Amino acid sequence: MNKRQARVFAIVSTAIASVAFLGLTLDSHRQFDKLTNANAITDQVTRGKDVWHNNNCINCHTLFGEGAYYAPDLTKITxxxxxxxxxxxxxxxxxxxxxxxxxxxMPRQNLSDADITGLIAFLDWVSKVDNQGWPPRPLLVTGATFPGTDRNASQPPRGEAAGAGAAAATEDPVALGEAVFRSAVPACTACHSTAPGVNMAGPSLAGLASRTQALLASSEYHGHAKDLAGYIRESVLTPSAHIVPGAMYSADGKSFMPATYPSALKPEQLDHLVAYLSTLK
Structure with a gap:
């Protein structure tokens, strides 16, 4: 290739790259409203965005993996x-x-009820933006690790996709239940650890079986379950039937446990989850 051919090649390549870049840029702008749910931006969402910025939340937290890394990523927190x-x-x-x-x-920000409502609305809007899987998983700061590993208790195991596939290929209800424990929406691992003494947003599930037997036999239990399997089902389907003591688990007589699992889990998934949790002795 002589100098003239090299010059022509460079000019043509640059032109093609420029056209491709402009085309992709225009296509991205064309989809922004749809990808970001722009039609869902209400006055509350806007107020929440202002609360987020005015209180410098990004100095500690991240959204879409961007920001500080001192505190958890809040992209999917709602x-x-x-x-x-x-x-x-x-x-x-x-x-x-x-x-x-x-x-x-986290420092107490002394937010008004209206500011809190707006901030939650903003974070809920953020959670529904099509971020195409980024970040790969929320950064949940607990300081807890699974026994014998260096893995954070709030994070799924390495190679989770392969593990889920292996579970799907087996008929073992316990293995299938552990897969549900990690893959349900929201994942049980987002709030519960299976490590002893590691209480996250929900209590540790270590020793669940033995603790439940003692609870059912005591006067402190206020639900309707008669055995371990029934208690686990009740906790998943009607979490406020029995309130676990502790300010971080409930408020005004209602559990913080999501009430969406009755529709999110199939009957067989619930059966498998019960089988797995029943092994936590």
């Missing part, structure tokens, strides 16, 4: 925690965490 939990948490974070133990206590 789907993981729910409005009741977030409202109570934003009113007084000190009820949920011990600063001396966790060392990441």
């Amino acid at each position: 789907q993981l925690r729910g409005e009741a939990y977030l409202r109570a948490y934003l009113k007084d974070p000190a009820k949920f965490y011990d600063e001396n133990k966790h060392r990441r206590l």
